[in-house]
Amino acid sequence: MLSPERPLVLVGAGNMGGAMLEGWLAAGTSPRSIVVIEPSPPDTQALATPGLTVTATAPDGITASTLVLAVKPQVMGEVLPKLTGLRDEATLVVSIAAGITIETLKTLGRGPVVRAIPNTPSSVGKGMTAAVADGAGEKDVALADKLLSSIGTVEWVDDEALIDVATAVSGSGPAYVFYLVEALAAAGEKAGLPADVAAVLARRTIIGAGALLDRSPLDPATLRRNVTSPGGTTAAALEVLMAGDGLGPLMERAVAAATARSRELGS
Numbered sequence: 001m002l003s004p005e006r007p008l009v010l011v012g013a014g015n016m017g018g019a020m021l022e023g024w025l026a027a028g029t030s031p032r033s034i035v036v037i038e039p040s041p042p043d044t045q046a047l048a049t050p051g052l053t054v055t056a057t058a059p060d061g062i063t064a065s066t067l068v069l070a071v072k073p074q075v076m077g078e079v080l081p082k083l084t085g086l087r088d089e090a091t092l093v094v095s096i097a098a099g100i101t102i103e104t105l106k107t108l109g110r111g112p113v114v115r116a117i118p119n120t121p122s123s124v125g126k127g128m129t130a131a132v133a134d135g136a137g138e139k140d141v142a143l144a145d146k147l148l149s150s151i152g153t154v155e156w157v158d159d160e161a162l163i164d165v166a167t168a169v170s171g172s173g174p175a176y177v178f179y180l181v182e183a184l185a186a187a188g189e190k191a192g193l194p195a196d197v198a199a200v201l202a203r204r205t206i207i208g209a210g211a212l213l214d215r216s217p218l219d220p221a222t223l224r225r226n227v228t229s230p231g232g233t234t235a236a237a238l239e240v241l242m243a244g245d246g247l248g249p250l251m252e253r254a255v256a257a258a259t260a261r262s263r264e265l266g267s
């Protein structure tokens with residue numbers, strides 16, 4: 001149970017930590033049971049919530065019920081040793097840092113650990129998080145699932161190595177989609193559309209396709225086929241995109257590069 005004496009402690013309230021904080025508050029978690037450690041708090045409504053404790057450094061005299069680590073992987077090495085006093089063997093440690101392994105997280109001490117990788121659509125409640133647990137009982141997993149579900153969908157995996165792949169697919173994935181908007185707009189502009197018209201056509205198309213994918217029970221291949229009239233314009237474009245040197249192999253290379261980088265960040 002969360003309480004002011006045994007709170008949920010969030011370390012780092014930037015893009016991802018801030019999104020999770022918003023999700024927890026929206027889900028009804030008492031701000032008095034949350035402590036945020038953040039040396040440069042951004043000016044957000046969530047951080048200004050009455051009753052919430054925001055502090056630059058680890059406070060004395062509290063033991064976290066759950067310790068959520070949302071700092072950059074590059075600073076994790078210097079941050080972890082400063083947090084040991086905040087936890088005991090019952091504290092559930094949840095890290096969302098790309099690449100940071102369970103082995104590294106265990107330097108905090110014995111206890112249940114969850115390594116998770118969310119994504120930025122979490123800030124609008126549409127996040128996708130992949131997670132793996134270590135040394136965690138059913139109750140810990142249920143608690144982590146509840147915390148991570150407040151920002152979207154959670155998928156649990158058994159093998160930690162898959163978290164690096166998930167990082168490459170869903171963690172970084174929103175950036176690929178945003179780049180697709182940019183590339184589609186640029187192609188439209190190159191083919192003659194005014195820049196502002198190309199930008200709005202591309203943006204609204206991805207928003208609409210995402211919303212359709214969200215609401216439709218159909219799989220993406222069927223939704224794609226529904227756009228593709230035989231001998232029509234879409235078929236002509238897909239012949240390029242689905243060619244041997246098209247989007248498939250390019251995406252494979254992109255995912256492989258991100259997976260490798262995730263493993264590098266953790267070593």
Ligand SMILES: NC(=O)C1=CN([C@@H]2O[C@H](COP(=O)(O)OP(=O)(O)OC[C@H]3O[C@@H](n4cnc5c(N)ncnc54)[C@H](O)[C@@H]3O)[C@@H](O)[C@H]2O)C=CC1
Pocket residue numbers: 011012013014015016017037038039040041042070071072073075079096097098117118119120171172
């Ligand atoms: N941005 C993304 O799409 C995703 C990020 N992640 C992971 O989430 C973590 C955070 O990423 P972002 O939120 O994007 O970064 P961010 O830079 O927006 O937030 C990091 C926050 O940590 C704070 N911080 C720095 N040193 C600290 C310390 N000693 N104690 C407490 N807080 C400290 C910073 O002031 C900053 O507000 C990273 O490990 C990243 O790998 C995971 C999935 C997706």
Ligand SMILES: O=C(O)[C@@H]1CCC=N1
Pocket residue numbers: 098167171172
């Ligand atoms: O680019 C990164 O390293 C982080 C992890 C996944 C998304 N952003």
